[in-house]
Amino acid sequence: xxxxxxxxxxxxxxxxxxxxxxxxxxxxxxxxxxxxxxxxxxxxxxxxxxxxxxxxxxxxxxxxxxxxxxxxxxxxxxxxxxxxxxxxxxxxxxxxxxxxxxxxxxxxxxxxxxxxxxxxxxxxxxxxxxxxxxxxxxxxxxxxxxxxxxxxxxxxxxxxxxxxxxxxxxxxxxxxxxxxxxxxxxxxxxxxxxxxxxxxxxxxxxxxxxxxxxxxxxxxxxxxxxxxxxxxxxxxxxxxxxxxxxxxxxxxxxxxxxxxxxxxxxxxxxxxxxxxxxxxxxxxxxxxxxxxxxxxxxxxxxxxxxxxxxxxxxxxxxxxxxxxxxxxxxxxxxxxxxxxxxxxxxxxxxxxxxxxxxxxxxxxxxxxxxxxxxxxxxxxxxxxxxxxxxxxxxxxxxx
Numbered sequence: 001x002x003x004x005x006x007x008x009x010x011x012x013x014x015x016x017x018x019x020x021x022x023x024x025x026x027x028x029x030x031x032x033x034x035x036x037x038x039x040x041x042x043x044x045x046x047x048x049x050x051x052x053x054x055x056x057x058x059x060x061x062x063x064x065x066x067x068x069x070x071x072x073x074x075x076x077x078x079x080x081x082x083x084x085x086x087x088x089x090x091x092x093x094x095x096x097x098x099x100x101x102x103x104x105x106x107x108x109x110x111x112x113x114x115x116x117x118x119x120x121x122x123x124x125x126x127x128x129x130x131x132x133x134x135x136x137x138x139x140x141x142x143x144x145x146x147x148x149x150x151x152x153x154x155x156x157x158x159x160x161x162x163x164x165x166x167x168x169x170x171x172x173x174x175x176x177x178x179x180x181x182x183x184x185x186x187x188x189x190x191x192x193x194x195x196x197x198x199x200x201x202x203x204x205x206x207x208x209x210x211x212x213x214x215x216x217x218x219x220x221x222x223x224x225x226x227x228x229x230x231x232x233x234x235x236x237x238x239x240x241x242x243x244x245x246x247x248x249x250x251x252x253x254x255x256x257x258x259x260x261x262x263x264x265x266x267x268x269x270x271x272x273x274x275x276x277x278x279x280x281x282x283x284x285x286x287x288x289x290x291x292x293x294x295x296x297x298x299x300x301x302x303x304x305x306x307x308x309x310x311x312x313x314x315x316x317x318x319x320x321x322x323x324x325x326x327x328x329x330x331x332x333x334x335x336x337x338x339x340x341x342x343x344x345x346x347x348x349x350x351x352x353x354x355x356x357x358x359x360x361x362x363x364x365x366x367x368x369x370x371x372x373x374x375x376x377x378x379x380x381x382x383x384x385x386x387x388x389x390x391x392x393x394x395x396x397x398x399x
Contacts, residue, residue, distance in 0.1 A: 009039050009040065009041060009234075010036065010039070010040045010041070010096050010386060010389055011040075011041045011043075011093070011094070011095045011096050012032065012040060012041065012042050012043075012095055012096065012097055012098075012099065012385065013042075013043055013044040013089075013090055013093060013095035013097070013098040013099065014028065014029070014042060014043075014044040014045070014046060014055065014098075014099050014101060015044050015045045015046075015048065015086055015098065015099070015100050015101060015107050015110050016044075016045060016046045016047065016050060016061065016101040016102065016103065016107070016164055017045075017061060017065065017101075017102070017103030017105075017106035017107050018047075018061055018063040018064065018102070018103045018106075018206065018241075018267035018326070019047060019061070019065060019206040019239045019241055020102055020206060020281065020282045021046075021047045021101040021102030021103045021107070022046050022048065022050050022061060022101075022124030022241075023049045023173075023282075024101055024102060024127060024173050024378075025046045025047075025049060025053075025055070025101045026046075026049030026050050026051040026052060027049075027126075027173050027176055027316050027376075027377075027378035028101070028173075028378050028381055028382060029042055029050060029053035029054060029055060029271045030053055030378065031376065031378035031379040031380075031381060031382030031383075032385065032386070033053075033054075034379060035379060036382075036386060040386075041058065042054065042055060043058075043093060043095070043323065044058065044086075044089075044098075045057055045058050045059060045061075045086055046061070047060070047061045047240075047241070048240055049165075051081075056378070058085065058086060059082060059085065060091055060397035061241060062241060063078045063079060063082050063107045064079055064082055064103065065103075065206070065207055065208075067242050074242040074249050079106065081107075082109050083106065083109045083113060084113065085111035086110045086113075087110055087114045087117060088117070088119060090110075090114045090118055091114070091117050091121075092120075094121070095121060095123055095387055096122065097121070097122040097123070097125055097244065097385060097388070098111070098114055098121055098122070098124070098388050099124045099125075099126050099385065100123070100124070100125050100126065100146075101126045101127060101259065101380070102126070102127040103123075103350055104129040104274075106132075107125075108125075108129075108142070108145075108370055110125075111123050111125070111145050111146060111360075112145050115144075115145040117189040118192070122147050122148075122388070122389070123145060123146050123147050123148075124146065124147060124148045124149070124150060124385060124388065125142065125146045125148070125149040125150065125294070126149075126150045126381060127150070127152055128141075128142075128149045128150075128151055128152070128156055128167075130159065130318070139159055139160050139162075139165060140163040140164065140165075142160070142165055143160075143163050143164040143165035146165060147166070147388075148165070148166045148167065148168070148384075148388055149166070149167045149168075150167075150168055150170045150381050150384060150385075151167050151168065151169045151170065152169075152170070152171065152172045152173070152370075152377070153370075154169045154322075154369075156169070156220030157169050160226070164193065168384050169372070170377050170380040170381040170384060171370060171374065171375075171376075171377030171380055172280060172285065172319075172370035172371060172377055173288065173376075173377045173378050174285040174289060174367075174370065174376070175228065175367060175370050175371050175372040175377060175382075176266075176376045176377060176378060177286055177289060182271075183264070183267050183268035183271045183272075184268055184269075184270075184271030184272030184273075184386050185272070186268055187265065187268030187269055187271065187272045189377065190268075191258055193233060193272070197233050198231075198232050198233065198274045198275075198350065199223065199232070199233045199234075199235055199269070199272050199273045199274050199275075199277070200225075200231075200232040200233070200234055200235070200273065200274065200275055200277065200346070201235055201236075201237065201269060201270065201273040201275070201276035201277070201278070201292065201294075202218060202219050202234050202235070202236045202257070202276075202277055203236070203237060203276060203277065203278035203279060203283050203287075204223065204236075204246075204278075204279055205242075205279035205281070206238075206239050206242060206279075206281070207241075207242065207282075208241075208242055209300075210298075211242055211245055211246065211249070213299040213300060213301070214279055214297060214298070214299055214337075215249050217297065217299065217337060217338060217339055217342065218277055218297065218342070219249075219253060220339035220345040221277060221297075221338075221339040221342035221346065222277065222343075222346075223236065223339075224339050224340070224343035225343045225346045225347055225350070228343070228347050229347055229350050229351060233256075233258070234256070234257045234258065235257070235260065235269045235272075235273065236257050236258065236259045236260070237248065237257045237260050237261075237265070237266040237269055237270075238259060238260070238261055239261065240261060243259070243261055245257060247259060267290075270286065270290035270292055271290055273290075273292050274293075274350065275292070275293050275294065275295070275346055275349045275350055276292050276293070276295070277292040277294070277295050277297070277342060277346060278294055278295070278296055278297075279288060279296070279297065279298055280296050280297070280298040280317045280318060283309065284296055284318050284319060284320065284329065285319050285320065285367075285370070287363075288320050288329075288363035288364075288366060288367055289367055291360045291363065291364070293349045293356045293359050293360060294329060294349075294359075295330050295331075295332075295342055295345040295346050295349070296317070296318050296329055296330065296331040296332070297331070297332045297333075297337040297342055298317060298331075298332075298333050298337060299333070299334055299337045300334070300336070317331055317333055318331045319366070319370075320362065320363050320366040320367075323366040323369050324362060324365065324366050328358075328359060328362035328363065328366070329333070329359060329362075329363070330345040347375055360367040
């Protein structure tokens with residue numbers, strides 16, 4: 001029986017598949033550099049956040065950042081090539097550990113292939129799929145190709161350990177993105193917005209498929225809201241992978257929309273906003289961090305929804321609601337995600353001060369449960385990864 005202990009400068013491969021994972025990966029790289037005093041070699045696959053932290057990406061995320069059967073199928077041959085390319089790169093580079101970040105529909109296939117062609121490489125999953133929300137059997141399947149999982153939520157650890165996969169709670173990286181006070185005022189000055197001018201954040205998603213389904217209903221909801229409460233200034237934070245698509249939709253709309261891509265601009269917009277209309281995802285937790293009242297909507301293709309529905313086991317899709325076990329944030333999914341429902345809640349948040357305060361207070365309670373005030377999650381994740389490299393591992397991986 002052979003073991004593997006890292007006694008040299010750690011060589012770590014990171015693999016992200018879409019913008020949300022890229023943002024987490026950028027934070028993780030900085031955490032690894034801090035935890036190792038810079039004595040770590042990092043390579044793999046990522047986007048602008050990971051590249052800005054020093055990663056030279058094997059390829060761009062444009063091919064892999066898709067969701068839904070209808071959207072994936074046309075790109076499937078390209079995605080399969082990227083899976084094989086990433087796994088072959090791992091085999092050639094021989095990292096001490098390969099960390100798959102979020103995007104399980106892509107990264108888990110990379111992990112499975114690495115396990116087949118290079119079984120001695122240690123594999124860690126960072127941001128576990130929500131097995132408690134749907135398809136709980138995935139935890140046991142993951143145990144066949146991952147060595148460890150880094151969990152964002154404390155209640156995930158016993159679920160994975162029961163399935164035979166070692167797990168560590170590291171906290172949710174969104175708590176690291178504490179907005180800087182005063183950025184909202186600077187944002188208003190920069191964009192010549194009057195102090196009393198009401199700002200609505202429009203966040204239709206970071207994937208082209210999300211934007212395709214959400215843009216029409218979000219646009220209609222905003223127009224209905226303005227008909228009831230008066231004109232709003234629309235600010236749309238976006239990411240490079242979909243910025244061209246977003247700008248094309250804005251141009252077709254024919255009205256002023258402030259589109260921002262810069263991280264500082266995004267933080268300023270969150271701080272300045274009166275309300276947000278957002279797709280479900282990490283952004284809802286970022287909005288909670290910035291104390292921005294929000295309404296959440298989400299839609300996928302009818303075929304994808306029909307397949308997914310039988311597997312859904314949770315009553316909410318918004319993390320704040322899941323943590324609090326009640327609908328503190330109004331959320332509307334699929335058929336309920338329509339202009340009437342969304343605009344009704346937006347109008348309420350724009351005209352009812354008590355409703356705004358109630359939501360912000362609830363959001364703050366949920367954020368504290370995610371680790372706000374403790375050691376940063378990315379640093380805790382980095383320390384866990386480095387600690388695992390000092391522990392013995394059976395050659396060939398888990399069985």
